[in-house]
Amino acid sequence: MRTDIVYAYAAGGVRDQVLALRCLRHGVPAVRGRGIDLLPVASTAPLAGALVCSLDINELRRAFRLVGETLLAEIERVDAGLATRLAGPFTELLAS
Numbered sequence: 001m002r003t004d005i006v007y008a009y010a011a012g013g014v015r016d017q018v019l020a021l022r023c024l025r026h027g028v029p030a031v032r033g034r035g036i037d038l039l040p041v042a043s044t045a046p047l048a049g050a051l052v053c054s055l056d057i058n059e060l061r062r063a064f065r066l067v068g069e070t071l072l073a074e075i076e077r078v079d080a081g082l083a084t085r086l087a088g089p090f091t092e093l094l095a096s
Helices: 003-026 041-048 057-078 080-095
Strands: none
Touching: 003 041, 003 057, 041 057, 057 080
16 A cells, blocks of 8 residues: 555544534534635635645655644644643654
8 A cells, every 4th residue: 555645544534533623622613614605714724835745755654743733733723632632642653
């Protein structure tokens, strides 16, 4: 199995979930991205950089790290204690 494609798929999947969580938080439809265009630009702009631009390993790591950091920030907005407990494992995962 090609790990580069798996990384790209995973980064995109996590990005989609972060956007869905933001939709829920803002009270807009979260299913299949239907509310993404209704989100404030400040909610979507940080995730623009999480798009995978190539299958180069450094690009994949960059995108995955950004989307992971964004997910942790979204968790922190909802449950700061959970975000604190997850910070260590997230940091370790995103550094690999």
